[in-house]
Structures are given as structure tokens and as C-alpha cells.
Amino acid sequence: MMPSRRHILRIGGGLLAGHAFPRLPLAGEPVEIRMQGNADGSQVWFDPVGLHVEPDQAIRWVNHDPGNSHTTTAYHPKNFDHPLRIPERADPWNSDYLLPNETFSVTLEVEGVYDFFCIPHEHAGMVGRIIVGSPGRPPPSTSAAQALPEVVLQTFPSIDEIMHRGVVRRT
Amino acid sequence: MKMRFAAAAIGIAALAMPALAADQVEKAPPSGAYKKVSELVKLPDFLPGLGQLYVDPKTLPAGPFLAYDHEGRLVSTVYMLPIEDLSNKDKRFDDLASPGGKVDHVDVYFNAGHPGVEKPHVHVVLWHVPKADETRVAGK
Numbered sequence: 001m002m003p004s005r006r007h008i009l010r011i012g013g014g015l016l017a018g019h020a021f022p023r024l025p026l027a028g029e030p031v032e033i034r035m036q037g038n039a040d041g042s043q044v045w046f047d048p049v050g051l052h053v054e055p056d057q058a059i060r061w062v063n064h065d066p067g068n069s070h071t072t073t074a075y076h077p078k079n080f081d082h083p084l085r086i087p088e089r090a091d092p093w094n095s096d097y098l099l100p101n102e103t104f105s106v107t108l109e110v111e112g113v114y115d116f117f118c119i120p121h122e123h124a125g126m127v128g129r130i131i132v133g134s135p136g137r138p139p140p141s142t143s144a145a146q147a148l149p150e151v152v153l154q155t156f157p158s159i160d161e162i163m164h165r166g167v168v169r170r171t
Numbered sequence: 172m173k174m175r176f177a178a179a180a181i182g183i184a185a186l187a188m189p190a191l192a193a194d195q196v197e198k199a200p201p202s203g204a205y206k207k208v209s210e211l212v213k214l215p216d217f218l219p220g221l222g223q224l225y226v227d228p229k230t231l232p233a234g235p236f237l238a239y240d241h242e243g244r245l246v247s248t249v250y251m252l253p254i255e256d257l258s259n260k261d262k263r264f265d266d267l268a269s270p271g272g273k274v275d276h277v278d279v280y281f282n283a284g285h286p287g288v289e290k291p292h293v294h295v296v297l298w299h300v301p302k303a304d305e306t307r308v309a310g311k
Contacts (some may be wrong), residue, residue, distance in 0.1 A: 037283070039219065039220055039310060040220055040280055040282070040294075041220075041282045041283055041285065041294075042280060042281045042282060042283060043283060044283045044284075066215065066219055066310060067215065067218050067219045067220065067286050067310065068214070068215075069212075069213050069214050069215070069219075069223075069285065069286050088199055088219040096213075097212075097213035097275060097286055099213060099214075100200075100215055119289065120284040120286055120290075121283050121284050123284065123289075123290050123291055124283035124291050126283070130198050
């Protein structure tokens with residue numbers, strides 16, 4: 001059965017007012033991944049950088065960086081010829097640029113490991129990893145032509161760490 | 172006859188003067204080929220720490236970017252130089268325009284990237300205002 005994906009792009013941050021973070025989501029509530037950066041733009045990151053969820057859990061990225069735009073973009077050949085680093089049967093996503101307080105949501109149904117990046121900040125190591133259900137096979141190794149920057153490979157939390165901790169915050 | 176040629180030459184020169192004159196940059200929007208950065212790429216209109224940016228798209232990625240405060244007053248000129256270019260011995264940035272006038276002080280710092288300059292780069296900021304006035308473009 002072909003899995004389906006649902007994604008919603010919302011404009012405006014009012015929906016998020018009052019959200020504490022991190023905490024376990026209530027039933028039906030999306031889990032939030034924050035897009036962040038420091039004041040001079042020298043550092044940018046996803047927080048959490050690693051997350052374990054069950055199938056059908058909604059994930060919502062929120063741009064909390066007042067001075068920059070960010071994307072959440074799945075590692076997939078359909079996204080700028082990037083290597084495949086999500087389950088083969090899963091559909092890729094690309095939020096396009098989110099201005100401050102804009103959000104983007106997906107619901108991931110296929111079990112496995114999903115790696116994603118921020119288009120303008122991949123080379124600065126702004127990447128993250130979500131494991132849905134059982135991790136199964138790890139992301140395939142990539143060819144030399146598709147080699148990822150070293151900073152990217154260093155930023156992904158290990159599958160073991162995500163499965164053990166559930167949520168891996170940025171350190 | 173000579174007088175007639177001379178008069179014609181003066182007339183042509185006078186007509187050409189506006190094109191030759193320097194762009195007006197002290198107040199936003201600057202004249203000439205400058206465009207508002209937030210209308211070229213998806214970025215906030217006012218960037219905390221920098222202000223409202225204008226650039227001639229032909230000069231990307233280096234710039235100059237002209238930065239204005241909330242009242243539209245020029246506060247700095249910014250150059251954005253990709254790290255990979257700075258570490259390339261065959262790459263140079265020569266003759267970058269500097270239309271903003273007197274420079275009070277200069278900041279140089281790393282930036283992770285943003286739409287328009289999507290790779291890690293360096294911001295070279297020529298401040299045209301005193302250090303104390305940098306607050307005019309500070310984040311809230």
C-alpha cells in the first residue's frame with residue numbers, strides 16, 4: 001500500500017503562543033521542531049535535532065529565528081538531487097522558505113529513518129533526523145558525487161541515541 | 172563654427188550629468204539599480220542587527236548591501252563574501268563599490284547563510300554611524 005503524506009503550510013505564529021517546549025504532545029497535537037539561529041546569524045540549528053515518534057504522529061517545524069528564513073527539506077533526489085535518506089516508500093517534503101513565525105507540518109506514516117536539511121544552511125550543519133516507529137535499515141551510504149558535507153554527517157544524532165532518548169536536543 | 176560645436180558638447184554633457192551622478196544612498200530607497208533584498212528573496216524585511224537591506228542584484232553575492240534603520244537612514248554598507256571564495260587563491264574581490272561615504276568603524280564576522288547567499292560567508296560591515304548608534308538596527 002502506498003503511504004500518504006499530509007502537509008500543511010500555515011502563515012503566522014499566533015497558533016503557537018503559549019507552547020512550552022519540550023514536552024510530550026497531547027493526543028493529536030503535533031510535535032514541534034524549532035528552527036533557530038543566534039543574533040548575528042553565525043549559528044543556526046533545528047531543535048530537537050533528533051526525534052523518535054510513532055507512525056501517524058504529526059511533526060510541525062516553526063521558524064523561531066527573527067533574522068532569517070529556513071526550510072525543512074527531506075533528503076531525496078527530488079529535492080535538488082540530494083541523496084535518498086528517507087524510507088524508499090515515503091514521499092519527500094520541502095517546505096520552501098519559512099519567514100519568522102511561519103510553520104510547516106507533515107505526518108509521517110512509513111516507519112524508518114528520515115533525514116532532513118535547511119536549504120540555505122545545509123553547509124552550516126543545519127540538519128535533523130526523525131525516526132518513525134522502528135528504524136529498520138539505516139540511511140544508505142551515498143556515492144562520492146552525492147557526498148554530504150562532513151559537518152552534516154557530524155550533526156546527525158545516531159539512531160541508537162535517538163531510540164534511547166526519544167528526543168535529542170541541540171547541545 | 173568651433174563655438175557651435177563647443178555649445179553642443181556642453182549641452183550633451185549637461186544631459187548626461189544625471190546618469191553620471193552618484194546614486195543617492197543616504198535615505199531609503201537608494202536610487203540607481205538597488206532593489207530591496209526582501210523583494211528579491213524570501214527574507215524578513217528588517218533584519219535585526221543589520222536593518223533593511225538594498226542591493227544591486229548584479230553585484231551578488233558580494234554586494235555592497237546598503238543597510239537602513241527604521242527611519243530609512245543609511246547606517247552601514249555590508250559585503251557578503253563566501254568562505255569558499257576567501258579560501259580560493261584564484262578568487263579576488265576587487266573594486267567593490269563603497270557609496271556610503273564616511274566609515275566610522277568596521278565589523279567582520281561569520282554568517283551561516285541565508286536566501287540570496289546560501290553558503291557560509293563573512294559579513295564585512297562598514298558602519299557609517301558611531302558604535303552607540305548601532306542600536307538603531309538592533310533586534311527587539
